[in-house]
Amino acid sequence: MPEKGxxxxxxxxxGVGKGTVRKALFKEPDVDFxxxxxxxxxxxxxxxxxxxxxxxxxxxxxxxxxxEGKMLEYAKYVDNYYGTPLNYVQKTLNAGHDVFLEIEVNGxxxxxxxxxxxxxxFLTPPSLDVLKNRLITRGTDKMDVINKRIKKSVxxxxxxxxxxxxxxxxxxxxxxxxxxxxxxxxxxxxNRVMPKYLSMxxxxxxxx
Amino acid sequence: MPEKGxxxxxxxxxGVGKGTVRKALFKEPDVDFxxxxxxxxxxxxxxxxxxxxxxxxxxxxxxxxxxEGKMLEYAKYVDNYYGTPLNYVQKTLNAGHDVFLEIEVNGxxxxxxxxxxxxxxFLTPPSLDVLKNRLITRGTDKMDVINKRIKKSVxxxxxxxxxxxxxxxxxxxxxxxxxxxxxxxxxxxxNRVMPKYLSMxxxxxxxx
Numbered sequence: 001m002p003e004k005g006x007x008x009x010x011x012x013x014x015g016v017g018k019g020t021v022r023k024a025l026f027k028e029p030d031v032d033f034x035x036x037x038x039x040x041x042x043x044x045x046x047x048x049x050x051x052x053x054x055x056x057x058x059x060x061x062x063x064x065x066x067x068e069g070k071m072l073e074y075a076k077y078v079d080n081y082y083g084t085p086l087n088y089v090q091k092t093l094n095a096g097h098d099v100f101l102e103i104e105v106n107g108x109x110x111x112x113x114x115x116x117x118x119x120x121x122f123l124t125p126p127s128l129d130v131l132k133n134r135l136i137t138r139g140t141d142k143m144d145v146i147n148k149r150i151k152k153s154v155x156x157x158x159x160x161x162x163x164x165x166x167x168x169x170x171x172x173x174x175x176x177x178x179x180x181x182x183x184x185x186x187x188x189x190x191n192r193v194m195p196k197y198l199s200m201x202x203x204x205x206x207x208x
Numbered sequence: 209m210p211e212k213g214x215x216x217x218x219x220x221x222x223g224v225g226k227g228t229v230r231k232a233l234f235k236e237p238d239v240d241f242x243x244x245x246x247x248x249x250x251x252x253x254x255x256x257x258x259x260x261x262x263x264x265x266x267x268x269x270x271x272x273x274x275x276e277g278k279m280l281e282y283a284k285y286v287d288n289y290y291g292t293p294l295n296y297v298q299k300t301l302n303a304g305h306d307v308f309l310e311i312e313v314n315g316x317x318x319x320x321x322x323x324x325x326x327x328x329x330f331l332t333p334p335s336l337d338v339l340k341n342r343l344i345t346r347g348t349d350k351m352d353v354i355n356k357r358i359k360k361s362v363x364x365x366x367x368x369x370x371x372x373x374x375x376x377x378x379x380x381x382x383x384x385x386x387x388x389x390x391x392x393x394x395x396x397x398x399n400r401v402m403p404k405y406l407s408m409x410x411x412x413x414x415x416x
Contacts, residue, residue, distance in 0.1 A: 122398065157405045165396045166405075178396060185393040188373045188386060190330065197365045197374075 005093040006192065007115050008033060008100045008183055011108035011163070012123030013156045021123060021175045022102040028176065033098035033183060036089050039065070042080040055085065073103060073110035083107065098183065105159055112162060119186050121179060122163035125156060126170045213301040214400065215323050216241060216308045216391055219316035219371070220331030221364045229331060229383045230310040236384065241306035241391060244297050247273070250288040263293065281311060281318035291315065306391065313367055320370060327394050329387060330371035333364060334378045 012018055026035055039055040041062045050056045057065075062081040065071050074083025084101055092099045101111065111118055160166050167178045186192065220226055234243055247263040249270050258264045265273075270289040273279050282291025292309055300307050309319065319326055335357065368374050375386045394400065 157402070160398050160402060160405070163398050165393070166398050166401045167396060178392075181389050182393050182396065184386075185373070185390050188375060188390065190368050190371050190374050193374045194365070194368060197368070 005033075005096050006098040006183075006186060007089065007093060007111070007118035008098060008179075008186075009108050009111055009118055009120045010100065010102045010123060010179065011105050011120070012169075013105070013125060013159065016123045016125045017169045017172070017175075018102050018123055021169060021172055021179070022100070024172045025100075025176045025179055028180065031180065033100050034092050035100050035102075036084055036092070038082055038103065039071075039074075039085050040080060040082045042082075072101075072114065073107035075104055075106045077104070084111075109162060117192075119165070119182065120163040121165045121167055121182060122160045123175065124160070124166050124168050125153075126168065213241075213304050214306040214391075214394060215297065215301060215319070215326035216306060216387075216394075217316050217319055217326055217328045218308065218310045218331060218387065219313050219328070220377075221313065221333060221367065224331045224333045225377045225380070225383075226310050226331055229377060229380055229387070230308070232380045233308075233384045233387055236388065239388065241308050242300050243308050243310075244292055244300070246290055246311065247279075247282075247293050248288060248290045250290075280309075280322065281315035283312055283314045285312070292319075317370060325400075327373070327390065328371040329373045329375055329390060330368045331377050331383065332368065332374050333361075334376065335361065 010018055010022060022035070025031060037051065037053075037055055039057055039062065041057060041059045042054075044050065044054070044056050048054065048056075059081065062074075062083070065083075065085070066074060066081075070086050072084040072086040072089055074081055076082075082104065084103060084107065089099050089101075101107075103111070108120060112120060165178075165182050167175050167182075169175045218226055218230060230243070233239060245259065245261075245263055247265055247270065249265060249267045250262075252258065252261070252264050256262065256264075267289065270282075270291070273291075273293070274282060274289075278294050280292040280294040280297055282289055284290075290312065292311060292315065297307050297309075309315075311319070316328060320328060373386075373390050375383050375390075377383045
C-alpha cells in the first residue's frame with residue numbers, strides 16, 4: 001500500500017483572488033501536488049473547458065451525486081451547484097499524492113469536518129494591509145467608508161479561526177511562495193512522517 | 209506592548225549534528241531570529257569565547273541560578289551543567305523577536321512543558337536514510353550490525369513523538385533551509401497572526 005497523500009485546502013472570502021493564486025501556483029514547475037477540479041452546474045463561459053476548468057454537469061446529475069454521497073463538499077450559489085467530487089480526491093490520496101482544493105468557505109468547513117488531517121489555508125484580502133495603512137494615516141477617509149471596511153474585515157478575520165494558516169494575498173507571487181512553503185513544511189510534520197519511519201522499521205522486523 | 213515573539217527549539221539525538229546545523233543557520237544573511245546562548249559549567253575549549261559559544265560559569269553560580277528559578281531548562285552531563293538562562297529568552301520574546309534554542313532532548317522536554325506556544329524541531333540522523341538503503345540492498349551487512357542500527361533508530365524515532373517537525377540532517381544545507389522554511393510557515397499560523405489582526409482592528413474601535 002502506498003502511503004497516503006495530504007489534502008491541502010485553499011479558501012478565503014469571496015473576491016480575495018483564490019482562483020488567480022491557484023492558477024499561478026499550478027504554473028510553477030516544482031509543484032508536485034494534484035489539483036482537484038471542481039464540478040458545477042453553471043454553464044461554461046467562453047474559453048472554459050470541461051475537465052480542465054470545471055466538470056460541467058446537469059443539475060440532475062449533480063443532485064444524484066449528492067444523494068449517492070459522491071461529493072466531498074458542495075454548495076449552491078445563485079441557483080448553481082459547485083462542489084468537489086469525492087472519487088478523484090480519494091483515489092489520488094490513496095495513490096500517495098497530495099491533493100489541492102480551491103473552494104469556497106462553506107465547502108472548506110465541510111472538508112474540515114470530514115478530513116481531520118487536511119491542511120487549511122485562508123487567503124486574506126490585501127485590504128487588511130490597506131486598512132492598516134488607513135488606520136495609520138487616519139482622517140484622510142470619510143468615517144463611514146472606514147467603518148464599512150472595518151466591518152467587512154472583522155467578518156473576514158472571523159472566518160480565519162477555523163484555518164491553520166493565513167496567507168496575505170498582497171502579491172500573487174508572495175501568496176504562491178507561501179503556499180508552496182506551507183506544503184513543504186507540512187510534509188515535515190512529525191505526525192505525517194512518523195508512520196513512514198515506523199513502517200520502514202516495521203518492514204525490517206519481518207525479515208529478522 | 210510589542211507583540212510577543214516565537215520560541216523555536218532545535219533538538220535531536222546526541223551526535224546528530226545540532227551544533228553544526230545551528231552554526232550554519234546563523235551564518236545565513238536572512239535569519240532574523242535570535243540565538244539564545246547556553247550556559248555551562250564545563251571549562252572553555254581552545255578558541256571558545258564566553259558570551260559567544262557559551263556563558264561559562266562556576267558550578268556554584270549555575271546551582272544558584274537553578275535555585276532562583278533563573279533557568280528555562282537545564283541538565284547535567286558528565287558532571288557538568290548545561291542550560292538556557294530564562295532572562296534573555298523572556299526579554300527577547302517580549303521585545304517581539306523570535307528566539308532559537310539548540311538544546312539536548314531532556315531540556316527540550318522541559319521547554320515543552322513550560323512553553324506551549326513553542327515550535328519543536330527534531331533533527332533526525334542521516335543514518336535513517338542509510339538504514340533505508342541498507343534495508344533495500346539487504347544482505348550486504350552482517351545481521352548484528354543491521355540489528356544494532358535498527359535498535360538505535362527505533363529509540364531515536366521514539367523521541368520524535370514530542371516534536372512538531374522532523375528534519376533530516378542528510379546535508380547541512382538542506383536541514384538549514386528546512387528550518388528556515390518552518391519558521392516562515394509558523395509565522396503564518398492562524399493562532400499566531402489572529403491576535404495581531406484583531407488588535408489592529410481593536411485599535412481602530414477606540415477612535416470611533
